[in-house]
Amino acid sequence: HEDSTSQVWLGLDAGELVTVHLDGLDADSFGDYVLSIDLEPDPCPMPSDIGSSVPDQVGGMLEPGPGEMAGSCGGAGNEVFVQWTAPAAGSYVFDTIGSTFDTVLHVRDAGCFDELACDDDGVQSQSLVEVALAAGQTIVLVLDSFGIDESGSYVLNIAAA
Numbered sequence: 471h472e473d474s475t476s477q478v479w480l481g482l483d484a485g486e487l488v489t490v491h492l493d494g495l496d497a498d499s500f501g502d503y504v505l506s507i508d509l510e511p512d513p514c515p516m517p518s519d520i521g522s523s524v525p526d527q528v529g530g531m532l533e534p535g536p537g538e539m540a541g542s543c544g545g546a547g548n549e550v551f552v553q554w555t556a557p558a559a560g561s562y563v564f565d566t567i568g569s570t571f572d573t574v575l576h577v578r579d580a581g582c583f584d585e586l587a588c589d590d591d592g593v594q595s596q597s598l599v600e601v602a603l604a605a606g607q608t609i610v611l612v613l614d615s616f617g618i619d620e621s622g623s624y625v626l627n628i629a630a631a
Contacts, residue, residue, distance in 0.1 A: 517552055518550075518553065525629045529626070532549075534619050541576030542576070544616060545614030546616065552612075554610075555608045556606065562601055563628075564599050567593055569613075572590075573624065574616055575614065576589075578610045586601050611626060
């Protein structure tokens, strides 16, 4: 059985021009084709914008329940999505030290499509990641719980490395 379909997912900005090239597997490939273009919703629910302060600390409560997005290192429970912008080029440390439950922290690009870093239990049951960022680069920090029954108060710390 030969599968002759292909699929590509792209995060695009409004008005961005894209050229799509369709090609066969080899020189003997020919025939009709169907090109489908679908708009997928942004994978990040509206993150809270906390600006670009360093150092900074954000806190709140996380309710139990299933999550919308897991990181490559885990995270099955509910999440908090926070948008932050690097004030200058450099390495930054993000951690959840002080949270009252088992956290998972993943850092994503502004559209949430690409994961830049992920950690579960870097500091006991808390998470710690270090990421190099460009000046003005916006990221989304996803503070996740390890399991769907995890809940409690969370602390997200931001510091220059």
